[in-house]
Amino acid sequence: MNFVTSLSSLFKVRLRIHYSWIAVVVFITAAVITQFSTNYPFLQRVVLGAIASCFFLLINVVRMLIITFFAIKKGAIVKSDTVFAIGGVLEIEKTTTFPALELLLAAVGLLVNLFVAGILFSMYWGMASTGSIMIHVFVRWLAFIYFMLSLFSLFPGLPLDGGRILRAILWKATKNYNKTTRIIVWTGWVIGIAFTIAGIVLVITTRQWFDGVLLALPGLILQNAATHQRRKEQNQGESLEPVESPIVSTSTG
Numbered sequence: 001m002n003f004v005t006s007l008s009s010l011f012k013v014r015l016r017i018h019y020s021w022i023a024v025v026v027f028i029t030a031a032v033i034t035q036f037s038t039n040y041p042f043l044q045r046v047v048l049g050a051i052a053s054c055f056f057l058l059i060n061v062v063r064m065l066i067i068t069f070f071a072i073k074k075g076a077i078v079k080s081d082t083v084f085a086i087g088g089v090l091e092i093e094k095t096t097t098f099p100a101l102e103l104l105l106a107a108v109g110l111l112v113n114l115f116v117a118g119i120l121f122s123m124y125w126g127m128a129s130t131g132s133i134m135i136h137v138f139v140r141w142l143a144f145i146y147f148m149l150s151l152f153s154l155f156p157g158l159p160l161d162g163g164r165i166l167r168a169i170l171w172k173a174t175k176n177y178n179k180t181t182r183i184i185v186w187t188g189w190v191i192g193i194a195f196t197i198a199g200i201v202l203v204i205t206t207r208q209w210f211d212g213v214l215l216a217l218p219g220l221i222l223q224n225a226a227t228h229q230r231r232k233e234q235n236q237g238e239s240l241e242p243v244e245s246p247i248v249s250t251s252t253g
Contacts, residue, residue, distance in 0.1 A: 003073075006069060006072045006073045007069070009072045009077075009078075010065065010068055010069050010072055013068055013072075013078050013079070013080060013081055014079065014080040014081070015061070015064070015065075015080070015081050015083065016080060016081065016082045016083065017057070017061075017083050018082055018083060018084050018085075018224075018225075018228070020084060020085060020220075020221045020224055020225075021057060021083075021084075021085060023217065023220075023221075024053070024056065024057075024085040024217070024221070025053040025057070027213060027217055028049060028052050028053045028056060028145075029046065029049030029050060029052070029053055030049070031049070031210060031213075032045055032048050032049035032052055032138075032141070033045045033046060033049050034210070035141065035210060036048070036134070036137070036138075040134060044134075048134075048138055052138075052141075052142060055142065056085065056145075056146075059116055059146075060083050060084075060085065060087075060088070061083055063088075063109065063112045063113075063116075064081050064083050064087075064088045065081075066108060066112055067088075067090070067105050067108050067109055067112075068081055068090060070104065070105060070108050071090060071092065071097075071101065071105055074101055074104065075096055076090075076092045076093075076096040076097055076101060077092060077093035077096050078090050078091065078092055078093075079091040079092070079093055082228070084159065084221055084224075084225045085149075085218070085221050086149065086152065086153065086159070086160060086218055086221050086222055086225065087109065087153060087159050087160055087161065087225070088159065089159050089225070089228065089229055090105075099168040099169075099171045099172040100168070102164050102165070102167060102168035102171070103164075103165060103168045105164065106161045106162075106164040106165045106168070109153070109161045109164075110150075110153070110154075110161050113146075113149075113150035113153060113161075114150070116146060117143060117146050117147045117150055120139060120142055120143035120146060120147075121143045121147075123139050123143075124136065124139045124140045124143050127139060145214075148214070149218065152218050155188075155191050155222075156184070156187055156191075157184060157185075157187040157188025157189070157190070157191040157192070157222065157226065158181070158184045158185045158187070158188045158225075158226060158229055159188065159222075159225045159226070159229055160188065160222070163184045163187065163188050164184075166184055166187075167180050167181060167184045170183070170184070181229075182230075185226050185229050185230045186226070186230075188222055188223075188225070188226035188229075189222075189223055189226040189227065189230075191219070191222060192218075192219045192220065192221070192222035192223030192224075192225075192226060193219065193223055194219065195215050195216065195218060195219025195222065196215075196216045196219035196220050196223065197219075198215050198216070198219070199211075199212045199213060199214070199215030199216025199217070199219060200212065200216055202215060203216075
């Protein structure tokens, strides 16, 4: 399959933005408005919040498309992508997914995260002595949030990159895709609950709402994404192995 064919197949993939992005956009915008000094005009902070929200959405969409391109390049038939703030879920047809592909897609996702975080931190350091102080602080804030989300993606639960890596290893060892997927999906759900509870406790005990929501929101999204993937697996018939199933799901954290 050549580059042109892969690119053509990519544009035929159905892309979905999950509704959890509404909460993410509200949180990011509110965070920028409240975390930046009130010496800056309110409208200016609102604009920066909107820019930050669009940035995170755009990066996640581009990241998902890059991962999907590599999946198609390796022969996978991708039916649709669902983009979450913490990653995404690909629906892949028939026997076109396998453990090595899972590891490859996870590696691509991690490399994209490192690349984006590296660019942001480089911009921050490069602007240390030049440019607007507000833009300098804004870029540092973006770099910090993206870096934290990148670390979060390493946890071993679907649909995170760490979960896909663990699923690929267990799938290779057990030869059982569906059982492995159930285990990792439930792991992701439990991790999501743990982060949500930790965030709520942090808000109650320290009144640090930003730090608390920063913990709780990814947890809620992970819990929701894990539930989303579990339902997809159930709808597609969990009793069947991928070699017999018309469509299987793989995740990109």
